[in-house]
Amino acid sequence: MHIMEGFLPVSHAVGWSLASLPFVGYGLHVIKKILQERPQQRMLLGVATAFTFVLSALKMPSVTGSCSHPTGTGLGAILFGPVVMAPIGLVVLFFQALLLAHGGLTTLGANVFSMGIVGPFAAYGIFRLSRGLGLPFGLSVFLAAAMADLLTYITTSVQLAWAFPDPSGGFAASFLKFAGIFAITQIPLAISEGLLTVVVANTLKRFNSSELQEMKVLASQEVRV
Amino acid sequence: MKKYQNLLLLAGVIVLLVVPLLLVEKSPPTPGQQEVEIFAGADGQAKDLVVEIQPNYKPWFQPILEPPSGEIESLLFALQAALGAGFLGYYLGSAVTAARIRQKS
Numbered sequence: 001m002h003i004m005e006g007f008l009p010v011s012h013a014v015g016w017s018l019a020s021l022p023f024v025g026y027g028l029h030v031i032k033k034i035l036q037e038r039p040q041q042r043m044l045l046g047v048a049t050a051f052t053f054v055l056s057a058l059k060m061p062s063v064t065g066s067c068s069h070p071t072g073t074g075l076g077a078i079l080f081g082p083v084v085m086a087p088i089g090l091v092v093l094f095f096q097a098l099l100l101a102h103g104g105l106t107t108l109g110a111n112v113f114s115m116g117i118v119g120p121f122a123a124y125g126i127f128r129l130s131r132g133l134g135l136p137f138g139l140s141v142f143l144a145a146a147m148a149d150l151l152t153y154i155t156t157s158v159q160l161a162w163a164f165p166d167p168s169g170g171f172a173a174s175f176l177k178f179a180g181i182f183a184i185t186q187i188p189l190a191i192s193e194g195l196l197t198v199v200v201a202n203t204l205k206r207f208n209s210s211e212l213q214e215m216k217v218l219a220s221q222e223v224r225v
Numbered sequence: 226m227k228k229y230q231n232l233l234l235l236a237g238v239i240v241l242l243v244v245p246l247l248l249v250e251k252s253p254p255t256p257g258q259q260e261v262e263i264f265a266g267a268d269g270q271a272k273d274l275v276v277e278i279q280p281n282y283k284p285w286f287q288p289i290l291e292p293p294s295g296e297i298e299s300l301l302f303a304l305q306a307a308l309g310a311g312f313l314g315y316y317l318g319s320a321v322t323a324a325r326i327r328q329k330s
Contacts, residue, residue: 001268002268003268003271004268004269004271004272004284005286005287005288006287007272007284010285043316043319046312046316047312049309049312050308050310050311050312050313051309051313052309053305053306053308053312054305054313055309056305057302057305057306057309059266060242061242062245063244063248064249065245065249065264066263066265066266066267066270067264067267068266068267092305096305098289098290099290099301100292100301101288101292102268103268138230160275164275164278165278167278177274178271182267182271186267188244189241191237191241192237192242195237195241196235196238198234199234200313202231203231207320207324208320
């Protein structure tokens, strides 16, 4: 999902950066509030950040014969709400843009928008919806994390298709081409990300059930005493 | 079943990783062409597609630092994963210990 350095026209690069900025700012504010008012959740915030570090560093093979990586943003969004993942995603993407020439500084805004904003909001919405429908905890986590992963890559395809419409087929033709590269490759990876997120969420449920209840991630009857 | 759920989930991830490696085969290189690369990065393929759609598009900014080789690149990716995995290990260790102390008292 990394759009390479310089591979968005200036207007798009600036536009996506401006679009991401308020989310990053508000996310920082929320993180500060968590650290000050609920220091007992510090550890879980660390787990959410660490999970994104690990997953976005793992480039995995896919059935299409190309490699891509999961995002790890679903977990933190489920725990703390979507907006905290914008600054966390920014940290990861900034590290990769600066040291790894992976993504870029000019495309940072667009990449934060797909990985740090769209994915987490999708995860949060799907998790809440699934819980509201009465689906079990593990299944809800799986759906949220897997769909967040997939939607991140679909967002990247939209961003690229918008900037580079096909000369004959326009936006739609271009979107299908980019989605062919990103979204199809991502399907097995999204499933992997969903499964891995459930593993971590199960562990958190076992050891930190009171915090999860406090954060309204678990209902009270699900907490083991 | 519940007890082994995490192990089963991890086994599922391994299957999802191994199946592509077994399924995708390298097509033989056609004479005069470069060797066919498999399992290349999707990000790079998207970059090539941009060039294909708009052949005269010129990237207007270059990466400031670029890893001097693939080895250095994998070093940095491993470092990123190690930082994250290190913290997850720290969390798990302290959570298990705290649960044990709680049980004893």
